[in-house]
Amino acid sequence: MNDTLLQLNNLRVTFPVNHGLKGLFTPRHKRSVDAVAGVSLQLNKGETLAIVGESGSGKTTLARALNGLVSIASGEAIFDGHVLHQDPDWSQIRREMAMMFQDPTGSLSPRMTVRSLILEPFAIHSVALNDPDQTAISLLEKAGLSRRFLDRYPHQLSGGQARRVGIARAIALQPKLILADEPTAGLDVSVQGEVLTLMNHLKRDLGLTTIIITHNLNILRHIADRVGVMYLGRLVEVGSVEEIFNTPSHPYTKALLSANPTPDPDATHHRIELIGETPSLLSRPAGCEFHTRCPWAKAQCSRVMPDLETHTNAANLVRCHFPLNELHPGAISRPD
Amino acid sequence: MSFRYTLAGRLLRDPLAVLGLSIIVLLVLSALFADHLSPHAYAELNIANRFASPSLEHWLGTDNLGRDTLSRVLQGGRIALLVGILSVVIAGGIGLLLGTLAGFGPRWLDNTILFLFDTMRAYPTIILALALATLMPRGLSTVIIVVVLTSFSEYGRVARTQTQSLREHEFIAAERALGASSIRIILRHILPNILGPFFILVAINLPVVITIEAGMSFLGVGVPPGTPSWGSTLKDGFDHIRTTPWLILGGGIPLILVTIGFTFLGEALRDVLDPKLRGER
């Protein structure tokens, strides 16, 4: 009855800084930064989880660590029985865990035709095909492209078409998990809908489990079941998509939601404007790491780091001493 | 896509490329059919008729041993092309292999190979040629080894920088994420993308190699005496420059032509292969 596909416990990914001679004079703890600083979560089969955050929040690094493109510094990651943090057989794992990259065209090898790009996963894992052409065509059609694209090169495709080829490649080996990094980045508004609809259909038809990495809140509502919000390499809020949108508990989530300009000239914006910019990973603020930009920060926030935990009135797991729905029921308006 | 926009089509619209190509084709043909084109056997001695001026019988006159210069120049083309192509292929192959390994491999491998490249480049070609020539028997193979040793690092460096810039591209990460091995990535995704700039380098380098061979033969450390290389013809002419200026021309003009031909072709290739000019979507 075990429905868990992926389990992360306190996962950390670090990047070296100050290497070379300079490193000799730098204290050990300043020689690396935590790009992912202790992420714990659980993903069930068939679920779509979205990881949201701004640049530098560690969301892409998290995805790359799960796929072995960057190494896990500490913590545990278990994917369908594979222990990812103990130097596993990545080749086998990558067969079961497909990844889609941000740049729709740039993530396709430029001198290969669509046909060979789609058949590449089979070749890599030495899967013999009875009729390669038929396989390529049926995958293309699943991704919503006709067979006339088979002999095109990536630079002859539009962004949306290239993205569909990327999707066809991702589903080729029937993976258990798809990691999609910004699936709509670089696409025009008129094409984003197509891609999201396609991903929703594939999820329904193939029973896919997906992790979507994005900074675009607008697309989440239509595609994710659960959302995790990241800030400076940590999850600050995790909850179902409805609860994140309707009753955000963390001030950062709330600010992100309200910073999303809507094409409605009549909309009256109750905007929460954050002060300043995201702190550097090299100098994490003490206490709650968001207190430097939080409009509601209190004295306690700059001293004690909150845990990601449940609160009495908040539906979501939230890393905040004073979750919004608990203490600020009327805190929708702009703070002064 | 019509012929107009294929690589060959665009190349043929560039007059300099056409000129370069014609020169090269002419040289290759004359080298291939040297035996049939030569009016005389290139080794045929005729001491009585040494230092003859150009005439209908000997279009480019004869040399100090009375051998027909034109026949020797035609035969010399064979040697030049043989040395040029062989050494470029060998040096290019070594450079490509080491360069992609350095560019794609771990840091320590990169540093090691780079150190090798830098060491090889530190020696001036002619000095290395003279040093090696004293250690090895005179002959074509020595010439080729010298050229390979002095030039593979240049190919290697180009291959390395190209590989390094490619490995940052997202499609390489995408292939890795699919489970592709490093060897597969190098062979299927890196190599096809760096061959273009590589061929340009080869085209521009080929005349350099041919001049090195001529230079070594000129200095007397190249091909064995009697072999009709352009360099040795030049040397013979240089020794008797006051009496027989046509010998210099006989050895020099083909060298100039081959340099011009490959340089024009190389530059035209660069323009055609430049991705910024490849706009068709």
Add this chain to the structure above:
Amino acid sequence: MKAVLQVQNLSVDFETQRGRLQALRDVSFSIDAGEIVGVVGESGCGKSTLIASLMRLLADNAILRSGSALLQDKDLLQISQRDMQALRGRDISVVFQDPMTALNPVISIGQQMIDIQHREQISKAEKRKRVINILEKVGIPDPASRLNAYPHEFSGGMRQRVCIAMALMMRPKLLIADEPTTALDATLEVQVLRLLQELQSEIGCSILFISHHLGVIAELCSKVIVMYAGEVVEYGPVSQIFRSPSHPYTRKLLECDPGRIKERSHVLPSIPGELPDLTQPPPGCIFRLRCDLATEKCLKQIPEAQAVSTDHWAKCHYAESAQ
């Protein structure tokens, strides 16, 4: 009100390997003094060609087929390169998408900003004072001490503020903002938009704000120019166009924006079909092939601009009924 910029019948072609690509066709609009006008359109709509034409920075293979662009009395498309150079930075200036590449990485911020005042006949101390003043206005904390800092020492948001300060320092009449917030995170985007609004009302310049983000346009601009495949298909006040678009393309574009769809939906709208090949534009209306309302008339006749109300028009035969 007097127009600061008046563009009329601007058509630009590019000589390409496949033939002449008609990148801009018959583009006309005007910007009044103190107005913020948005340009919205998807990739391939001609936004960047429009900016390049106005700044006289078109590529070598571009051909100006027709048109004029009057910045007050001077035709930007006709004046000499030297005159244009004098205008750039003084009367008309640009903020680019990527603040890192727009700044010289090896010269300090202060020096770069003093350098751009090279035409001013004032002392260096005064130029410095001006720089500190404008940096303060764009919200750089303690500007005097940051003058010696280099671009890489600033964060992305701060860098874009510096670029805005540079563009506005000479109090230009027209600021062209080319997707200035696209490279920024959402929370920073909001800050920069607010800043632009404040500075605009203080300096009183006009802004031509290019974006593919409908939400940003709705928030910042008073008028909007909707471009599709090299044509302006609709022009008018933001409040009207976003409430009741008259061109089918504008309507579809608005429908597509996931930000507008507040209810969870598994099937999201899109605009099927592709951009037409602009080396051989199809006959009739340029949007016909992707339009649900297209009729025989749309094939036979290129639509003229149809007035919907004052200052609001759309290039569609059915502009009225499309609402």
